[in-house]
Amino acid sequence: MSWLLAAPIVIPFTTAVLAFLFRNGPEGRWISIIGSAGLLIASALLMQAVLADGVIAGQMGNWPAPFGITLVADLLSAVMVVITGVTGLAVAIYALADIESRLEKLGYHALFQVLLAGVCGAFLTGDLFNLYVWFEVMLIASFGLLILGGRRQQLDGGIKYVTINLVSTILFLAGIGLLYGMTGTLNLADLHLAVQEVENKGLLTVVAVMFMVAFGVKAAVFPLFFWLPASYHTPSVAVSAIFAGLLTKVGVYALIRMFTLVFTEDVEYTHTILLWIAGFTMVTGVLGAAAMNDFRRILSFHIVSQIGYMILGLALFTPLALVGSVFYLVHHIVVKANLFLVAGVARRIAGSTELSAIGGLYKTAPVLGLLFLIPAFSLAGFPPLSGFWAKYILVKASLDLEMWLIAGVALVVGLLTIYSMTKIWGSAFWKPHPAGLEPKLSSLSNRDRAALILPIASLAILTCVIGLFPEPFVQFAERAADQLLSPTDYVQTVLGLEATQATGLAQLETGP
Amino acid sequence: MELLISIMVGVMIATGTYLMLARNVLRFIFGLVLISNAANLIIFVSGRLVAESPPLIPEGADVPPELVANALPQALVLTAIVIGFGLFAFALTLVYRGYQSMGTLMSDEMRLAEPKEDGQ
Numbered sequence: 001m002s003w004l005l006a007a008p009i010v011i012p013f014t015t016a017v018l019a020f021l022f023r024n025g026p027e028g029r030w031i032s033i034i035g036s037a038g039l040l041i042a043s044a045l046l047m048q049a050v051l052a053d054g055v056i057a058g059q060m061g062n063w064p065a066p067f068g069i070t071l072v073a074d075l076l077s078a079v080m081v082v083i084t085g086v087t088g089l090a091v092a093i094y095a096l097a098d099i100e101s102r103l104e105k106l107g108y109h110a111l112f113q114v115l116l117a118g119v120c121g122a123f124l125t126g127d128l129f130n131l132y133v134w135f136e137v138m139l140i141a142s143f144g145l146l147i148l149g150g151r152r153q154q155l156d157g158g159i160k161y162v163t164i165n166l167v168s169t170i171l172f173l174a175g176i177g178l179l180y181g182m183t184g185t186l187n188l189a190d191l192h193l194a195v196q197e198v199e200n201k202g203l204l205t206v207v208a209v210m211f212m213v214a215f216g217v218k219a220a221v222f223p224l225f226f227w228l229p230a231s232y233h234t235p236s237v238a239v240s241a242i243f244a245g246l247l248t249k250v251g252v253y254a255l256i257r258m259f260t261l262v263f264t265e266d267v268e269y270t271h272t273i274l275l276w277i278a279g280f281t282m283v284t285g286v287l288g289a290a291a292m293n294d295f296r297r298i299l300s301f302h303i304v305s306q307i308g309y310m311i312l313g314l315a316l317f318t319p320l321a322l323v324g325s326v327f328y329l330v331h332h333i334v335v336k337a338n339l340f341l342v343a344g345v346a347r348r349i350a351g352s353t354e355l356s357a358i359g360g361l362y363k364t365a366p367v368l369g370l371l372f373l374i375p376a377f378s379l380a381g382f383p384p385l386s387g388f389w390a391k392y393i394l395v396k397a398s399l400d401l402e403m404w405l406i407a408g409v410a411l412v413v414g415l416l417t418i419y420s421m422t423k424i425w426g427s428a429f430w431k432p433h434p435a436g437l438e439p440k441l442s443s444l445s446n447r448d449r450a451a452l453i454l455p456i457a458s459l460a461i462l463t464c465v466i467g468l469f470p471e472p473f474v475q476f477a478e479r480a481a482d483q484l485l486s487p488t489d490y491v492q493t494v495l496g497l498e499a500t501q502a503t504g505l506a507q508l509e510t511g512p
Numbered sequence: 513m514e515l516l517i518s519i520m521v522g523v524m525i526a527t528g529t530y531l532m533l534a535r536n537v538l539r540f541i542f543g544l545v546l547i548s549n550a551a552n553l554i555i556f557v558s559g560r561l562v563a564e565s566p567p568l569i570p571e572g573a574d575v576p577p578e579l580v581a582n583a584l585p586q587a588l589v590l591t592a593i594v595i596g597f598g599l600f601a602f603a604l605t606l607v608y609r610g611y612q613s614m615g616t617l618m619s620d621e622m623r624l625a626e627p628k629e630d631g632q
Contacts, residue, residue, distance in 0.1 A: 129588055129591075132592075133595070136595045136599070139599070140598065140599065143602060143606075147606065147609075150609065150613075152613045152614060152624050153624045153625050154625075155606065155609055155610045155613055155614065155624075156610065156614065156622045156623075156624040156625040157624075157625035158606055158610075159537060159606060159607060159610050159619075160619075160622075160625070162602070162603050162606055163537070163541070163544070163603065166544050166548075166599060166600075166603060167532075167544065169599070170544065170547050170548045170551045173548070173551040173552075173554075173555070173592055174551040174555075176555065177551065177554035177555035177556075177558045177585075177588075178554060178558060180555065180558050180559065180584075180585070180588075181554075181557070181558025181559070181560075182558075229626070230625050231625065233625070234625050
C-alpha cells in the first residue's frame with residue numbers, strides 16, 4: 001500500500017528532475033504535462049484506496065510509528081491530493097501558452113513540479129517535523145517561481161512574500177520544539193494521545209496559539225495577510241493561479257489538521273479566537289477587493305476573504321461546519337485557480353489587468369465572458385453553482401448554533417463579493433475600451449487558444465458538476481468530517497491497534 | 513545549563529525582534545537569522561540537555577546499556593539549520609537583487625508591486 005502513498009510525492013520529484021534536464025528544449029513542457037497527469041492518476045488511485053479501506057498509513061523504511069517517518073492519508077488528505085493533481089494538470093496545460101521559453105530555460109517546469117511535490121508531501125505527512133520540511137520544499141519552490149524572470153515588480157513582491165513567510169516558518173519551528181519538549185513525540189497520531197497526558201494545559205494552549213499564528217500567516221488570515229495581495233499579482237499568470245489555488249490552502253489544511261487532531265484540549269479558547277479571525281478575514285478581504293482596481297489584485301483580496309469561510313467551519317467545530325470547511329476547500333481551489341487563469345487570458349487579449357485600461361472583452365471574446373461568469377458566480381455563491389452549497393452549509397451550521405452575527409457576516413460578505421465581481425465584469429468585459437482599441441483575438445495562435453481555453457473550460461465544467469450534483473460531494477465531505485472529529489481510525493491505523501489499546505484510547509473514544 | 517540557554521533564547525529573540533522592527537530590509541534579515549537560531553536552540557533545550565554518553569548500542573544488544581543522550585533533537589536541529597541556511601542565502605540574494613534594481617533597502621519605499629492609488 002505504501003507505494004500509493006509515496007507516488008504523489010515521488011512522481012512530481014522525478015518529473016522535476018527530467019524537466020530540469022530538458023529545460024532548453026520543448027520537451028520540458030510535455031514532461032511537465034505528463035508528470036502532472038501521472039500525479040492526477042496516482043492521486044485518484046490513492047483516493048479510491050482510501051474510500052475502500054478507510055485511513056491508509058505507511059511507515060517509510062519500516063520503522064514503526066512513532067519512531068519512523070509516517071505517511072498517512074485520510075479522506076481529507078486524499079481529496080486535497082486529488083485536487084492538487086487537477087489544478088496541477090490544468091496549470092501545466094495552461095503554461096504551454098503562457099510561459100515564455102525564456103522562463104522555461106530558467107527552470108520553470110522543474111520548480112513547478114517541486115512545488116506540487118511539496119504540497120502533496122504536506123498533505124500526506126503524518127509527522128509534525130516532516131510537515132515543516134514539506135512546507136520548506138514548497139516555500140523554496142514558490143520563492144523561485146515568484147521571482148522567476150526578475151522584473152522589478154516581482155522582486156518587490158518577492159521580498160515581502162519571502163520575509164513574512166520566513167517569520168512564520170521560524171514560529172512554526174519554535175512551536176515544534178516546545179511541543180516536543182512537552183510531549184516527547186512529533187508523530188501527529190501519537191501527539192493526539194500524548195497531549196491528553198500533558199499536565200500544564202496552559203502551556204499547551206500557548207503552543208497551540210503559536211501554531212495558529214504560524215499557519216495563519218501561510219493561510220493569509222486577518223491580520224496576517226498583507227503579504228498576499230502584495231505579491232500574488234506579480235508573477236506569471238500560471239504561477240499566480242497555482243499559488244492562488246493551492247498555497248494558502250496548505251495553511252488551512254494544516255490548521256484543520258492540528259486543531260482537530262492535536263489541539264482539542266481547550267476548544268472553548270482556541271476556536272473562539274479562530275471564530276473572530278474568520279469573521280475579520282472575511283470582511284477585510286472583501287473590502288480590500290472592493291477598493292482595488294486591478295483584475296488580479298481584486299482576485300488576490302478575494303482569496304483572503306474566502307479563507308475566512310474555511311476557518312469559520314473549523315472554528316464552529318460541529319460536524320456540519322467541518323463538512324462546510326472541507327466542501328469549501330475543494331470548491332475554492334478549483335474556482336480560484338480558474339479565475340486567475342481567466343484573468344491571464346484577459347491580459348493576453350486586452351494587454352493589461354488594470355481595469356481602467358481595458359474593456360470590450362465580451363464583444364471580442366464572448367466565450368471567455370461566460371467562462372469568467374461561472375467561477376465568479378460560484379465564488380459569490382449563486383445557486384446552483386458549487387459556491388452556493390459551500391456557503392449554504394456554513395451558514396446553516398452557524399444558524400444551528402444560533403450564531404446570528406457570524407451567519408450575517410458570511411451572507412453580507414457574499415453580497416460584497418458579487419459587487420466586486422460586477423466591477424470586473426463591468427469594466428473588463430462590458431464597457432467599451434477606453435482608448436478605443438478593441439481587444440484582438442488574432443494575437444493568439446490556434447494552439448495557444450486551445451491551451452488557454454481547455455483548462456479554463458474543464459475547471460468551469462467541474463464547478464458546474466459540483467454545483468448541479470452536490471449530493472456525492474457532500475456525502476464525501478460528511479465522511480471526511482467524521483474522520484476529523486473522531487480520529488480513532490487515524491490514530492489506530494498509524495500506531496497499530498495494540499499501541500492504542502494499551503493507552504486506553506479504545507475506551508476513551510467511540511467512533512461513529 | 514538549561515536556564516542559561518533559555519535566557520540566551522530570550523535575549524536572541526528580543527534582539528532579533530528589535531532588528532526586525534527596522535525599515536531597512538537588511539536589518540530585518542539579520543533579525544530573522546538571530547530568531548531562527550533561537551528557534552534551533554529551543555528545539556535543543558526541549559530535548560533535555562544532559563551529560564550522558566553518546567547514543568550508541570553495542571554489537572549484539574538491542575538497547576543501549578546505560579542512559580544515553582537524546583539524539584532526535586540534534587537531528588532535528590541539524591535539518592533546521594541546513595534548511596534555514598538555504599533560505600537565508602536565498603533571502604540575502606533576493607534583497608541584494610532588489611537593492612540593485614530598486615535602489616533602496618527601505619521597505620516603505622518599495623511600492624512597485626502596490627503602487628499608491630489616487631485617493632489613498
